[in-house]
Structures are given as C-alpha cells and as structure tokens.
Amino acid sequence: MSINQTDPLLIADVDAQAILKRFHPPKPDWFEKFFALFLAKCCGYYEGKVAGYxxxxxxxxxxxxxxxxxLGIGSGPNLKYYAGDGDVHVYGIDPNEKMEKYAQEAAVAAGLPPTNFNFIQMVGEALPVSDASMDAVVGTLVLCSVQDVGLALQEVKRxxxxxxxxxxIEHVAAQDQTTLKFFQGIxxxxxxxxxxGCHLTRHTEKHISEAGFSDVDIKRAYLSFCFPVNPHIYGIARK
Ligand SMILES: C[S@@+](CC[C@H](N)C(=O)[O-])C[C@H]1O[C@@H](n2cnc3c(N)ncnc32)[C@H](O)[C@@H]1O
Known part of the structure; x- marks a missing residue:
C-alpha cells in the first residue's frame, strides 16, 4: 500500500503497510468493522457529556x-467543530480503514466540502505529512491507544x-492508591x-507536559458516568 496523493503536503513515498504492521498490526476484519460501527453509533451520550470541554x-x-x-480520527466526531469555519482542510489519520466510511459521512454532515477532507490510513507514530505544514493537530481519546506515545507527540511537533x-482530550490513569486506580489495573x-489497544493506566498528561511544547495548558475533568475511563484531561499545547 502507498499513499497515492497529489497533495504537496502529503509524503507519498512511505511504506505504509510496513509502518501499519509495526505500530498497529492488522486485526481481524470483523473486529475493525465492529469497532468502527461502535464508535460511530454508540458514543453519542459520551459526546454530549464532553461537548462543553x-x-x-x-x-x-x-x-x-x-x-x-x-490523530486517530475514528468516526469523525470532531468534524462538526469545524463547521462554518472558512476553508479548513482536515487530514484524518487512522490505522483502521473501516473508520473511513463513517468519517466521510461525518465530514459531509459537518458541511466540509469533499475536497477539504482526506482520510489517510496511517498511525500517529509516522504521520505522512510534511514538516511544519499544519496549523493545528487534534487528538481525542487517541494517545491512550497509540503504541508509542512519545513518538506520536514528536510527530505532532514535527x-x-x-x-x-x-x-x-484524553482519559488518563487515576491517582495512585485510589480504588479507581486499583480497578484500572485489573x-x-x-x-x-x-x-x-486502549490503555486505562497511561500518564498521558506527563507525556504531553514533557514533550517539549513551548506552552502547555492542561485541565482535568471527571465524567461520573464513565468509570473506569477517568479522569479526563483536556487542553492545548503550543509548538
Ligand atoms: C477510542 S478511538 C477515538 C476516536 C476518535 N478520536 C474519537 O474521539 O472518537 C481511538 C482511535 O485511535 C485509533 N488508533 C489506534 N492506534 C492508533 C495509532 N497508533 N495512531 C493513530 N490512531 C490510532 C483507532 O483506530 C481509533 O479510531
């Protein structure tokens, strides 16, 4: 597989198959379909609860x-946040190609012109776009799932x-010696x-704080309905 794009911001000559195999080894087709369907159809309640953040x-x-x-665009629940925002072009990266159908539907529903949305099957650890080409990178519930958080964050900065x-927005490990942390471990x-591949026990806030961004603002939130996927962190880091 290769990234056959004419967009000058995309790096076409990468061995996508080898990269995917290394960072997101293929899962059975039925699992990838099921996970994509689950994200597309079953996360409405969660999205409502995090809408304010x-x-x-x-x-x-x-x-x-x-x-x-x-990063890890999944079924595209964030695309609606770009609606009506001028000429935004979104590059959606996800290793699960079954997400594309739902992400494309979400892009249409958000009113993004078809030429302003690209789904690219790839991982956060090897982003197939040029250095210093993006105004923003967005990641929601994805650093819990990447294989190498440090590498993904270096790619974000690049x-x-x-x-x-x-x-x-990410869910992170609970504080040590709490009941929640105990259950997360189990x-x-x-x-x-x-x-x-989602981890309940990652200290993602530490990874983001130590990744070398010039300015990092991280807030915490607890979603009462979401045990054990708690607490959440949300915020902004500037390159
Ligand atoms: C819990 S879902 C979140 C999807 C979406 N961002 C959202 O907020 O609903 C995690 C997503 O990360 C993707 N993912 C898993 N490993 C990844 C990696 N190494 N790089 C990028 N995305 C990855 C999964 O395929 C999935 O779409």
Whole structure:
C-alpha cells in the first residue's frame, strides 16, 4: 500500500503497510468493522457529556486555522467543530480503514466540502505529512491507544507550524492508591483487547507536559458516568 496523493503536503513515498504492521498490526476484519460501527453509533451520550470541554478547546481554532490534522480520527466526531469555519482542510489519520466510511459521512454532515477532507490510513507514530505544514493537530481519546506515545507527540511537533496548536482530550490513569486506580489495573488487560489497544493506566498528561511544547495548558475533568475511563484531561499545547 502507498499513499497515492497529489497533495504537496502529503509524503507519498512511505511504506505504509510496513509502518501499519509495526505500530498497529492488522486485526481481524470483523473486529475493525465492529469497532468502527461502535464508535460511530454508540458514543453519542459520551459526546454530549464532553461537548462543553470540546467547545472550549475547539474555540481556540475558530477562524485561525486552515490545515488541521486529526490523530486517530475514528468516526469523525470532531468534524462538526469545524463547521462554518472558512476553508479548513482536515487530514484524518487512522490505522483502521473501516473508520473511513463513517468519517466521510461525518465530514459531509459537518458541511466540509469533499475536497477539504482526506482520510489517510496511517498511525500517529509516522504521520505522512510534511514538516511544519499544519496549523493545528487534534487528538481525542487517541494517545491512550497509540503504541508509542512519545513518538506520536514528536510527530505532532514535527508537523505543526511554529506556534501551531495541539488540542486534546484524553482519559488518563487515576491517582495512585485510589480504588479507581486499583480497578484500572485489573481491567487494563481486558480494555486493551476489547478497545483496540486502549490503555486505562497511561500518564498521558506527563507525556504531553514533557514533550517539549513551548506552552502547555492542561485541565482535568471527571465524567461520573464513565468509570473506569477517568479522569479526563483536556487542553492545548503550543509548538
Ligand atoms: C477510542 S478511538 C477515538 C476516536 C476518535 N478520536 C474519537 O474521539 O472518537 C481511538 C482511535 O485511535 C485509533 N488508533 C489506534 N492506534 C492508533 C495509532 N497508533 N495512531 C493513530 N490512531 C490510532 C483507532 O483506530 C481509533 O479510531
């Protein structure tokens, strides 16, 4: 497989198959279909509950960005936040090609012109876009799932223009010696299997804080209905 694109911001000569095999080894077709369907159809309640946090961080992009890359775009629940925002072009990266159908539908529903949305089957650890080409990178519930968080964050910094923004919402490990952390430890192996590599016990806020961004603003939130996928962090980091 190769990235056969004419967009000058995309790096076409990568061995996508080898990269995917290394960072997101293929899962059975039925699993990828099921996971994509689950994200597309069953996350409405969650999206409603995080809408306020998302509105807060996405408002920082309003009218200021042209090129946006989404890490692990999934079924595209964030695409509606770019609606009516001028000429935004979104590059949606995800290793699960079954997400494309739903992400394309979400792009249409959000009113993005077809030429302003590209779904690219790839991983966050090897973004197939040029250095300093993106005004913003967005990641929601994805650093829990990538295989190498440090590498993915270095890639985020590489593709951002100077001053570009990384905006994120992630669930992270609970505080040590809490009941929640205890259950996260027990449930983590199962979570990784049923949620395509998602970790309940990652200290993602530490990774983001130490990734070398010039300015990092991280807030915490607890979603009462979401045990054990808690607490959440959300915020903005500037390259
Ligand atoms: C929990 S879903 C979140 C999807 C979407 N961002 C959302 O907020 O609903 C995690 C997503 O990360 C993707 N993913 C898994 N490993 C990845 C990697 N190494 N790089 C980029 N995306 C990855 C999965 O295919 C899935 O679409």
């Amino acid at each position: 998302k509105a807060e961080i996405f408002s920082r992009l309003k009218g200021r960005v042209n090129k946006v890359l989404e 593709v951002l223009k100077p001053g570009g923004l990384f905006i994120f 449930l983590n192996p199962l979570q990784k299997i049923i949620s395509d």
